[in-house]
Amino acid sequence: MTSPLGPQIVSILAKQLPNGPEVSLTTNIARDTGLDSVAIMDFVMDVEDEFDISIPLERTTDVETIADLCAVVETIMDEKS
8 A cells, every 4th residue: 555645644753763673664653663552643643733734533543554554644634625
């Protein structure tokens, strides 16, 4: 799966991991990054700010990878327009 939002979201996460693993669409946000739940929520809030959206908590329950998050963001943006 590719996403036009992928590079932006990857970049947002990579900024939180300056010395961390390489980030891609297949990166598992919790397992591969070592971020704790607070840092993950900060990341999600940064994504919300970047795209001027609000991601309801229940929409994040199935998000594991960056690609999953891209799909949620795209859906919310489509619903908003």
